[in-house]
Amino acid sequence: MSRRISCLGEIVVGIIGALVVAQPATASDAVRLIEKVTKKSDEIVIPYEKYELANGLTVILHEDKSDPIVHVDVTYHVGSAREEVGKSGFAHLFEHMMFQGSENVGDDQHFRIVSEAGGTLNGTTNSDRTNYYQTVPANQLEKMLWLESDRMGFLLPAVTQEQFEVQRATVKNERKLRVDNVPYGLTPERIAEALFPEGHPYSWQTIGYVEDLDRVNVNDLKEFFLRWYGPNNATLTIGGDFDREQTLAWVQKYFGSIPRGPEVEAPEKQPITLNEDRYISFEDNVSLPQLTMVFPGSYARHSDEAPLDILASIIGQHQTSLLYKNLVKTGLAVRANAFQYCQELACQFVIVAKPNVQDGVTLSDLETIIRDTFSEFEARGVQDDDLARAKAGLIAPMVYELESVNGKVSQLAANETFTGNPNQIGTDIERLENVTKNDVMRVYRKYIKNKPAVIASVVENGKPEQVAHADNWSRYKRKLPKYATVDKSKLKYRTPVDEFDRSIEPAAEPAFFAPVPKLWTGRTKNKIAVLGAVNNETPTTVLMFRIKAGQRAEPADKLGLAMLTAAMLNEATTQSTAEELSNRLQKLGSFMAITSGAMETTLTLKSLTKNLDETIEIAAEKLLFPKFDDADFERVKAQQLERIRDEKKHAGRTASRTFRRLLLGEKNSVSNMDIGTEETLANITLDDVVEFHSTYYKPNAAEIVVVSDLNKRALLKNMTHFAEWRGEAPDAPPLMPFPEIEGRTLYFIDRPNAEQSQIIIGKHSLPFDATGEQYRLQILNFPLGGAFNSRLNLNLREDKGYTYGISSQFHGEQEYGFFLASASVRTDATDASIREIIKEIVKYVEGGPTDHELQFAQSAMGRINALKFETPEQKLGFLSKIQTYDLSKKFVDEQKTILSSINRSELNGLAKKHLNVKDMIFVVVGDKTSIFPELERLDLEIVELDPNGDRIVAGESG
Structure with missing residues (x-):
């Protein structure tokens, strides 16, 4: 190992020597301290205390006083792998429902409360877990615990069939946006079907099948919640600047009364093998064909995972890899890389390549060269440099992740969920450091050499001849069990009993501003x-x-x-x-x-x-x-x-x-x-x-x-x-005058068979100005389209289910700016979406923001300042903005003054000046056959453009 990697290794010394102290039960059995891990010298470890409540909830606390923020994460050990056959997409759909309000939190108020507190939030679902998280100013912690506990213990009384229908439509829109309407979007789904046996937990994707989402109702969702969302299947992790004793008291107050759910056993590992290569293919709206080879692997944290990660690095990562040398460097491919994708139950070793078709290279050629590359690797073996750079490249990101409280909390939560040991980072690094050349060759022979794989060809529409090999495996017709309606009367609700009035929202703590970096x-x-x-x-x-x-x-x-x-x-x-x-x-x-x-x-x-x-x-x-x-x-x-x-x-x-x-x-x-x-x-x-x-x-x-x-x-x-760099560069040439635009003109581009329509509505506006009128326009936009619970998003997503999301912004560069609202919407709701967007903007211009909306914008935009300077990257972005726009170091203080003093009258004037729909143009990209007749009924002039943006002359084909 070279001196460079040994320097990195010095950081790792002593990791396993972290002080782990197991603790007996405290005087109160309500909150039991399980263990405490502290940091010694320069070891890489995330200090924490681990507790357990009587109801089985695991609580992990990590104190970090470096920034005045806290990050709260609740991870449930349930993902799409726990779903029943025929009910795919449930875990993800339920993630959406968890933001719709609970018994003591109004409909769509979760987003409002967190935003108003100056925080950010989200939830994510994968095959193995679902998590919900918020990052907020430190003095907002109690409110976050109240919110999370209310949806853990009091969600079901607030869930309605209407909410269910809206979120089902939203998830279907999300699938179209991320899967059906993007190039290569169907590839993971088709590969999973071919790789895993029917019924295997990974044989369907987390987003699910539309047909499964369509066949269920709200009671199925409630049953899913009651089965998996008990406190004994959850980990609450809190990191940041907090008082430990006060935080534990709040945790017990808000979570302690929630009854246990059904017991949850750890799922069995289910790695798979294939008896022969499975060739599959499909046509898609792509610019280049793509070859994907997937070999079955082990499973997450198996002893073979680390050497397979290093093998992937040697084979296909960075400019030092063999695939780069043999495919990209030679110009035979525009992309070729390898990686290991590991999940709790099984892993996959993946290779993806796109040919340079301009030189006549085919997918079949790529497959041949990839297989030749395996033979080359076996002949050359693993070199010292291979191990050194792969280990350093895999370990360094673990160190960088410790720069944010979010990153540290995420590691603690995931490690506890999947291993029961939050202090896993040391073990993970040790596993990588201990990998030998023999280990890498061993896993190559075990999982890759002469082993069957799924080989997927994605080819251009109308060009089936591009496939690497004729298909020898076909998609099966899914065997769906007969759907049985859940009897609502048999749902076993668990009702917490509190000694306080949970309906009272914790008082809003006063806003405070994190100090600007020195x-x-x-x-x-x-x-x-x-x-x-x-x-x-x-x-x-x-x-x-x-x-x-x-x-x-x-x-x-x-x-x-x-x-x-x-x-x-x-x-x-x-x-x-x-x-x-x-x-x-x-x-x-x-x-x-x-x-x-x-x-x-x-x-x-x-x-x-x-x-x-x-x-x-x-x-x-x-x-x-x-x-x-x-x-x-x-x-x-x-x-x-x-x-x-x-x-x-x-x-x-x-x-x-x-x-x-x-x-x-x-x-x-x-x-x-x-x-x-x-x-x-x-x-x-x-x-x-x-x-x-x-x-x-x-x-x-x-x-x-x-x-x-x-x-x-x-x-x-x-x-x-x-020091020796010399010379002077000339100024860039001046911009040409911008064209006058014809307002209320709709520019249409046909995208045949598109699953959704892309809409942009906008106009010219002001260049960037951190403390002038353009900054005030940011405040104006916040209630209209700058927040999740803005008027536009509540209308088109939450009320109508037209879109996965819509936003608006006043975008400013140094020399120009513009206003735009944009969304990807259901094809059958294209004209209706445009009407609703126009309606909301016109209404906003007529009345401006309400008192409540102004107060919300001031609170949210003011308090979120505490989150802006935590990570080195955030600080770097802040410095870059100062440099780019030649800002005063006190511009943040000036923005605070503007934000706190601006009033509705000023904002009303800005709305009338900058949001006149008559000045706006409309751009729509969608399926002409499906939507054009409805668009022609809008009170807009329509101009058709080709995909390059050039006008289509009358009589030309669209």
Whole structure:
């Protein structure tokens, strides 16, 4: 093992020596302390105390006083794997129902209460667990415990058939949005059906089948809750700044009376094997065919999991992998990678590749090369560098996750749920560190070598000849048991009995504002401005180079040049190959990304601070000494071309691209995708890339923001790698005038057989201004479409079930801005959705926000400030905003003043000035056959566009 990886390993020393103290029962059996884990020296461990209530609820407390916030997570050990055959999607549907209110929390009030408290919230479901979480200012903890306990113990009396129907429609919309209406979206479902035996808990997806969702009613849902949502199947984890004794008292008060549910046994592991390769295929609206090979594996935390993770890294991750060398580097594929996907009951070893069809490469070719790559791996064996970089690359993210209380709580909750041991991080790291070369070869022979797999071909519509191999396995017709209606009278409700009035919501604590990070400024030896902040919570550094070399500087006939240049900086330099640089970064446990946007190119890096100097040395090499090799250029250009074609297959991106071009004008580069178009990319040569780099990549166009546990002096010392960088970049050319838009015009793009319609409604507005009128527009928008319980979302999602979600915003850049409301809606509700959006905006303009809505916006937007500066990435974003817009360090204080003093009269005036529907245009991407007749009945002029956004002349085919 190299010195670099041993440095990383030094962090790991002593992990298993964490102090774990088992505790006897306390004087009160109500809250029993099970164990206490503390941290010694520099070991990687998350300190916690673990308790158990008499009703079986597990409680984990992790104190972290570094920021004035708390994170509350309730994880139930139930996911889609616990569902009955024929009732798929129930766990996920129930997650939605848990936000609809409970006996003492009104309909849709959960979101309002958390938002008003200045918090964020969500819930997630996977095959094995469901969790609900909130991050709030520290003084809002009691209210969060009241909310979570009320839906654990008092949900069912508030559940209605009407709520059930709305959320069922919402989940079906979500499936269309994430699965049915996106390229390759059906791939996981089809693979799971082929991989697992019918009836296996993983043979269906968490989102479920629509036919299953349609065949059940609200009583099925209630039965699911009563079976799985008892406190004895849950873990409550609290992390952050709290008083331990007060928190335990609140936990006992709010959760202690909830009766136990049925006993829950740990599910049996169910890894599977195949007796032969299973070839499957289907056609989809994709730009490139895709090959996916899936080998059955072990199961999560099995002794083979860690060596299989390392095998996946060697085979198909990063520029050091064999698949990259054999497929991507050669230009045969635009993508090829491998990973292991592990679940509680079974794991999968997955390889995904897309061919470069422009060179005549087929899916069959890819399969052959992948299998040849396995043979190559077996012949070469596992090398020392393989182990070093794979282990470092897998362990470093575990360290980075400790930067946030959210990350630490998530680890504690998951580890307790699946192992009964919250202190699992040390064991996980030890498992990786102990993997040997023989272990990796052993699991290769056990799971991959000559072993059957599911080989899935996703091919372009109308091109069945693209499949890798003729199908030898067909989807079975699902055997659904006869549906039996649940007898409501036989549901065994569990009613808590409290000694307090639970209907009284805990009083709202006063808002407080987290202190803005203490900032420092400096300059490198060649005068690059540096803005930094110290973060002492973890020995890590995040740093961003910002270079004013973005799309803004591109010629109109060479759109995509800035992005192509940035991509080339990820390739070879004059001093090193791309593989050598990737190898160094992985062994350091560092991450680096170079990308370009509308206004700038950014290089963002994350590093363990002790490895920062070498990481910055690599950054300097990439930025200043690119090789600009011809072969690299042709490959990277082909990859960017595929991204352009793929973008066209996504309705949302098509709508967004069209909206920007209409508002900002075709002559302005920033109105287009930052990756360019097929036509403009064809115009770009390697000489163009070299010239763009030599013209704009200069120190006078660069700025640096950094968040680190290093102080200013030590940090600037690491910048010596840029000391000899010289030269001046010119200013980008001025923007062309924006076109006048014809309000109340609907621009329509046909997307045949689309499962949903994408809608964008909007107009020109103001550029970004942190303390001016544009900031006031953020306040104005919050009740309209800026929060979950905004007018638009409550109407279209919660009341009508038209969409999975809708939002609106006043978006501001340095030189331009616009207002837009956007949603992906049910095809049969396209015209109705447009009418409702118009109605809500018109109503808002006429009356403005109510007193309650203004108070809600002030409370939510003010209190959430406490959450903005926790992680290094959040601090980095804050610093970047100050630098980008040349803001005063006191702009946050000015925003507080504006927010607290703004009144309805001012907001009413802003609404009338900036939200006139008559000035807005409408962009709709959907199935013309299904929706066009209804759209023609709207009081809007309709202009048809082709997928490129160009007008269709009368008589042309749409």
